[in-house]
Amino acid sequence: MPKKSQKFPLNPCEAHELQDGELATYIADEMNRETLCCELDDFITHHLPPIVMPGDKYETCSKAGVQAARSLFGKFKERSTECPKTRLLRVLVEVSKAIHAARGIGDDGRGLLFRMAPTEDFNKLEIEACLTESREDIYLTDVVVPLFFQCKRTYGSVRQNRFLTASAVRCIMKEDLRRRFTFAITAEESRMTLWYFSRSHSMKSRSFDYVEDPNKLVSVTMSLMFASNEELGLDPRVTLLSTPATKQFIYELPSVGESQFFLATHSISQRGPYSGIYGRSTRVFRVQEVEKGSWEPKSDTKPMVLKDAWVGQAARPEKEIQEELFRDIQTFAEDPDWRRSKCLEFFQKKELEPTMESFGAFLPDEKYKNLFLVVKQDFVGSSSKAVVDGAWAPKARIFCKRSEIYRNHPYSTSQLHAMTLGDPDRVDAKEAGKSGLKAFAPMRRYFVLFEDECTTIDDLPNVGSAISVLGQCMTALLLMFCAGWVHRDISPGNIMALEDSETGQWSVKLADLEYAKKFPYDKGKRSGESDPKLGTPCFMAHEILAEWYLGYDPMKDVDVNWREQIINRTIDLRDLTDEFEPVIHNFQHDVEAIFWIVLWIFTLRVGHQPSANYARPAFEPSMTLSFYRRSMFLVNSSEDLRECLLAPLKLFAGTICIIRGVLRWEAHRRGRDRLWYQPESYSQIHAIVGLAFRTHFKDSSTDWATIPLQNSSKSRPAQLLSDNVPKPIWPSVIDAGSDSEPSSGLAQPPGGSQPLKSRKRSGTAGGGEEDCGREARRRRRKSSDESSKPGSPKPGLRENSKYGLRPTVKAPRR
Numbered sequence: 122m123p124k125k126s127q128k129f130p131l132n133p134c135e136a137h138e139l140q141d142g143e144l145a146t147y148i149a150d151e152m153n154r155e156t157l158c159c160e161l162d163d164f165i166t167h168h169l170p171p172i173v174m175p176g177d178k179y180e181t182c183s184k185a186g187v188q189a190a191r192s193l194f195g196k197f198k199e200r201s202t203e204c205p206k207t208r209l210l211r212v213l214v215e216v217s218k219a220i221h222a223a224r225g226i227g228d229d230g231r232g233l234l235f236r237m238a239p240t241e242d243f244n245k246l247e248i249e250a251c252l253t254e255s256r257e258d259i260y261l262t263d264v265v266v267p268l269f270f271q272c273k274r275t276y277g278s279v280r281q282n283r284f285l286t287a288s289a290v291r292c293i294m295k296e297d298l299r300r301r302f303t304f305a306i307t308a309e310e311s312r313m314t315l316w317y318f319s320r321s322h323s324m325k326s327r328s329f330d331y332v333e334d335p336n337k338l339v340s341v342t343m344s345l346m347f348a349s350n351e352e353l354g355l356d357p358r359v360t361l362l363s364t365p366a367t368k369q370f371i372y373e374l375p376s377v378g379e380s381q382f383f384l385a386t387h388s389i390s391q392r393g394p395y396s397g398i399y400g401r402s403t404r405v406f407r408v409q410e411v412e413k414g415s416w417e418p419k420s421d422t423k424p425m426v427l428k429d430a431w432v433g434q435a436a437r438p439e440k441e442i443q444e445e446l447f448r449d450i451q452t453f454a455e456d457p458d459w460r461r462s463k464c465l466e467f468f469q470k471k472e473l474e475p476t477m478e479s480f481g482a483f484l485p486d487e488k489y490k491n492l493f494l495v496v497k498q499d500f501v502g503s504s505s506k507a508v509v510d511g512a513w514a515p516k517a518r519i520f521c522k523r524s525e526i527y528r529n530h531p532y533s534t535s536q537l538h539a540m541t542l543g544d545p546d547r548v549d550a551k552e553a554g555k556s557g558l559k560a561f562a563p564m565r566r567y568f569v570l571f572e573d574e575c576t577t578i579d580d581l582p583n584v585g586s587a588i589s590v591l592g593q594c595m596t597a598l599l600l601m602f603c604a605g606w607v608h609r610d611i612s613p614g615n616i617m618a619l620e621d622s623e624t625g626q627w628s629v630k631l632a633d634l635e636y637a638k639k640f641p642y643d644k645g646k647r648s649g650e651s652d653p654k655l656g657t658p659c660f661m662a663h664e665i666l667a668e669w670y671l672g673y674d675p676m677k678d679v680d681v682n683w684r685e686q687i688i689n690r691t692i693d694l695r696d697l698t699d700e701f702e703p704v705i706h707n708f709q710h711d712v713e714a715i716f717w718i719v720l721w722i723f724t725l726r727v728g729h730q731p732s733a734n735y736a737r738p739a740f741e742p743s744m745t746l747s748f749y750r751r752s753m754f755l756v757n758s759s760e761d762l763r764e765c766l767l768a769p770l771k772l773f774a775g776t777i778c779i780i781r782g783v784l785r786w787e788a789h790r791r792g793r794d795r796l797w798y799q800p801e802s803y804s805q806i807h808a809i810v811g812l813a814f815r816t817h818f819k820d821s822s823t824d825w826a827t828i829p830l831q832n833s834s835k836s837r838p839a840q841l842l843s844d845n846v847p848k849p850i851w852p853s854v855i856d857a858g859s860d861s862e863p864s865s866g867l868a869q870p871p872g873g874s875q876p877l878k879s880r881k882r883s884g885t886a887g888g889g890e891e892d893c894g895r896e897a898r899r900r901r902r903k904s905s906d907e908s909s910k911p912g913s914p915k916p917g918l919r920e921n922s923k924y925g926l927r928p929t930v931k932a933p934r935r
Contacts, residue, residue, distance in 0.1 A: 152287050155399035156323040156519045157561070159512040161315070161337075164326035167509040168304075168317045169341065170348035178224065179343075185223035186216045186339035194332055206272050209308065210237045210250050212331075213268070216342055217252075224347075232256075233265060233346045246289040252345055262297045262361055262368065265353055266304045266345055274309035280520075282307040287520050290318045291398055298370045298385070298404070298429065299361060301566060302354040302505065304345065315341065318398050320431040321505040322561035324512065325519060356566065358502065362416060371416060372408065372427055374500045374568055381498075383408035383427055383570070384416065390577055390614050399561075403430040403633075407574060425497070426571040432635060434504045434563040439635040440496040446637060447490065449604035454484035464603045467804035476811055480596060492597040494571050494617050494632035502566035575617035575630050578718070579726070584770075585826025586627045587722050590618045591715055592814035593629035598715075599807055601637070602708045605800075609636040609706045611714035612657040613721075641705060641798070655706070659740040660717045662710035663754045664788060666746035671785065672792030673702055702795075708803040709791075712810050713784050720777060723770050726830045735765040755785060769825040776817045783809050 159167075172179060193212045217235040236259065237250045252266035253259055269285050271278035286305050294300045302319035308331070315326040331338040351357050360371040362384075372383045387407035408427045410419045432438075453459055460469075460477065468477050483489040581587045594616050601608060608615075610633055617630040636655050664670055717740075724736035738749040763774035787806045796802040 152323065152398065152520050153515070153518045155561070156325060156515065157508060157512045158325045158327070158515050158519075159509050161327045161329050163509050163511050164315055164317070164324065165341070165344070168324060168506065169315075169344040170352035172340075172343050172347055174224075174347065182220045182223045182343060183336070183339055186220040186342060187335050189216050189219035190331075190335040190338060194335070206249070206270055207237070209270055209272070210268070213250065213338075213342065216339060217346060220339070220343055220346060235268070235342075246292060247285050248289055260363070260368075261293060262299075262363060264293060266306060267293070268306045268308070270307075271309040274312055278309045282309060283520050286316060290316075294318065294398055294402075295391075297361075299355040299359040301356050301502075304353065313338070317506075319505045319564075320399060320402060320566075321564040322508055323398060324509070325515075356502070358500070358568070371411065372429070372568060374498055374570060376498065380413075382411050382413050382416070383425070384411045384418070385427065386424070389426065389575075401431050403428065405429075408570075424574045426494075426574055428567075428569040428571070430567050430569070430635070431564045432567045434565055436565075436635065438499055438501055438567065439569055439633075440499045442634050442637055443493070443496050446601065446604065446606055446634065447487075449606065449639075450489050450600055451487065453600075453603050454489065459484070459603070462603055463799075463801040464804055464807075466801045467808040470808075473808055473812060476808070476815055480599060483596065483600065489597075489600050492593065492600065492629055492631060493634075494573060494575060494630040496569055497572045498570040500568045502568070504563040504565050507563050508561050571632075573617075573619050573630055575619050575632075577614050578616040578618055579613040579830070581618055581627060581830060583826060583830060584722060584727065584828045586618070587726075587830060588719070588814070588818045588826070590616060590627050590629045591719060592811075592818060594631055595712070595715060595807075595811045595814055597629060597631040598708075598711050599811065601711075602800075602803060602807060605639050606637055607640050607706050607708055608634070608711050609638065610656040611711050611718075612660045613718055614657070616718075640707065656714075658742050658744050659721065660714045662706075662713040663746070663751070663785075664704055665706060665710055666744070666750070668704050670702060670704060670788070670792035670797070672789035673795070674793070702797075705797065707797060708800075709784065709788060709806050712806055715810065716777075716780050716784060719780075722830070723766060723773065723777070727767050727770070727828050728831050729765075729767040731765040732767060735761070754781065757781070767828065769823070769828060773817065773825075776813055780810055780813055 174182075190212060193208075193215055213235040214237055217233075221232065221234060233252055233254050235250055235252050236255075238248060246261075246267075247269070248264065248267045249270045250268040251259070251264045252268075253263045254265070255263040267286070267289050269282045269289075271282055286307055290303050290305055293303055302317060305316040305318065307314045307316065311330050311332040312328040313331045314328040317324040329337055345353070358373045360373070362369040362371060370385050372385065373380050374383065385406040385408050389405040389407055391404045405426060405428050407424050409424055410422045411417060412419060453462070456462075459465075460481075465477070467473075483492065578587055578590055581590065594611075598608065598611075608631070615631070615633040617632045618627040619630050620627055658666070720736060721740060724732040725740065736753075738747065739753045741747060741750075757778070759774045759778035762778060763771050766774055783806060787802075791797055791802050
């Protein structure tokens with residue numbers, strides 16, 4: 122058996138975070154926003170794979186499974202030294218083995234069975250059992266369907282099970298690149314719940330009593346056992362090459378002739394949803410084209426970049442967007458009078474002639490494409506499942522923070538009262554409405570292949586390289602501005618750089634155009650709603666976060682006799698204001714993102730604690746505009762910035778504050794005069810910020826340019842995927858589920874094993890979540906008895922690791 126230190130296979134650092142609580146707690150709490158509920162029959166019909174087999178074979182397998190289940194349930198009435206949790210888990214193991222034996226050998230060669238974890242503390246993710254095809258060591262990529270069990274059904278055990286499920290499923294979907302969605306099963310005592318997790322939404326079924334209804338248990342088990350890999354959530358376009366020493370993935374991209382296959386060798390960036398499973402989950406890899414079957418690298422091929430992302434079903438492919446953008450840039454480049462464009466109105470000044478010359482050099486022969494990460498090939502996968510009809514938004518939180526999990530010591534009886542009234546998992550139809558479910562539109566997996574092997578700007582070696590690439594990015598944004606396009610997602614992860622092997626110079630490659638779109642100059646074509654907040658919150662423009670234009674005042678300039686208005690109400694107050702002006706992502710917002718990236722590099726990426734302390738509150742990943750962020754943009758001074766900067770960077774404090782001041786003033790002027798849809802109103806901000814990069818940030822040979830960036834590619838090696846040596850979460854066993862299998866190692870409850878009783882519960886709610894008042898009172902009495910033992914804290918005091926013994930307040934008993 123492996124050592125106990127080998128608890129988690131793929132990412133020990135993240136396993137530590139999940140165990141210690143902060144990340145997992147945040148994940149579980151935020152996943153409430155993406156999880157819906159439905160009836161059990163709807164879940165089985167809509168989400169579970171259909172059972173495809175001849176009728177007589179189905180009857181044989183179903184009968185064998187039901188007989189095995191009833192036989193085991195009958196033995197529960199006998200006293201046993203075996204842990205109750207182990208006995209419950211063994212039901213699924215033996216039922217799956219009986220079904221597998223009844224089906225016979227040679228039907229399809231698949232051998233999915235439920236297997237139990239040999240010891241609980243061995244498994245860092247606390248997966249009690251899983252559906253798997255492996256008979257040896259089980260790795261995270263072998264877990265097809267994870268299971269989580271609790272012996273008792275209390276509110277504490279239900280919430281604890283859900284918390285563990287959220288953490289484990291997120292790890293599975295993050296580490297296994299094949300995953301499109303994942304099923305999971307939770308059970309507390311005799312109640313079982315089915316789960317479906319995908320990038321578009323997650324779904325929880327109504328629980329059912331599998332002791333009273335073994336036919337339902339067997340039907341669910343057969344549906345999962347006999348499903349194909351694709352029906353269980355594994356993408357057929359991604360292949361796992363797994364050995365005890367390596368874990369590698371092969372991507373298949375269909376082409377005009379035969380499909381091409383690419384081995385992911387390095388991870389460039391992973392920008393998955395921090396808080397849960399729902400979302401884009403963009404991952405970028407360095408890949409090498411390989412031969413089909415042998416998976417050996419093809420000769421005369423160079424490494425490329427592959428982006429694996431999830432996009433909305435209605436979203437346009439990035440390749441299509443990029444081609445349209447290039448057509449519009451080409452139209453601008455072919456215009457002989459391009460210098461007289463309204464977009465370049467402010468560039469006619471003499472001091473900006475060098476800027477115009479360098480800009481014009483990119484127009485002939487499609488040289489402008491060198492500023493962008495050009496898509497070579499792409500593939501759009503199938504859509505995720507839509508939300509099942511009849512689903513509802515949960516009223517209570519499905520997943521609780523670990524600190525808020527009900528722990529069976531309900532000193533506050535109001536909490537128990539609130540949780541037991543009615544159905545805590547359902548919202549009235551009038552309250553939820555259909556609009557809330559529209560947000561969970563199906564999503565599609567999208568593979569994009571790029572020919573240039575790049576790195577992100579936050580992985581460049583030093584400050585000079587990063588600033589040089591940002592200056593080139595301003596040229597790319599100016600091209601988009603002249604073509605009438607806004608990027609809408611400028612961030613360090615989307616500004617790539619390509620190194621010249623001879624000179625060592627870095628060239629910009631602006632990427633991620635999936636959110637880019639033409640700017641709506643025609644005001645009449647707008648939807649009347651603000652643009653959604655897209656991109657990375659740390660680098661979003663002030664107006665986007667605030668959802669209000671600077672300088673904008675909706676009050677009309679009219680004379681009003683307020684005395685007459687008070688007495689006679691002759692004027693409708695709504696006539697005194699204009700309609701709300703929705704905030705649309707404009708050209709200045711892209712430029713402002715560059716400003717925030719520069720400030721981020723100068724303060725948070727150079728290893729200088731004073732500047733980090735100064736700027737960190739402004740770069741919190743929040744979609745809400747904080748007071749600190751607002752103050753830094755509107756009222757901050759250059760002296761405050763100069764005082765905290767690293768010594769070689771102090772000379773840029775004035776330049777940064779000038780750029781900030783111009784951004785603020787231009788936005789205010791545009792909002793005051795309502796010039797958002799006039800292209801010439803953005804010419805000055807592009808010219809001034811571009812001039813700052815050309816003059817103030819020009820000399821890359823000085824001390825400031827050689828300051829190393831923290832966490833850059835020069836200070837740490839690239840992450841080789843083959844370096845992630847997987848470790849089994851469970852060791853191999855001789856016979857999964859047999860008596861020779863090691864016990865779970867769970868502590869016996871006082872009084873030995875208790876027989877499982879199938880009984881009706883009073884006060885059930887939310888699919889059988891029982892009223893645990895009696896259980897809570899029993900535990901409260903037990904806690905009181907234990908507190909009277911020698912060495913225990915005195916009544917009325919509680920332990921606190923920081924402050925010692927602290928007084929507690931208990932509500933009177935009911």
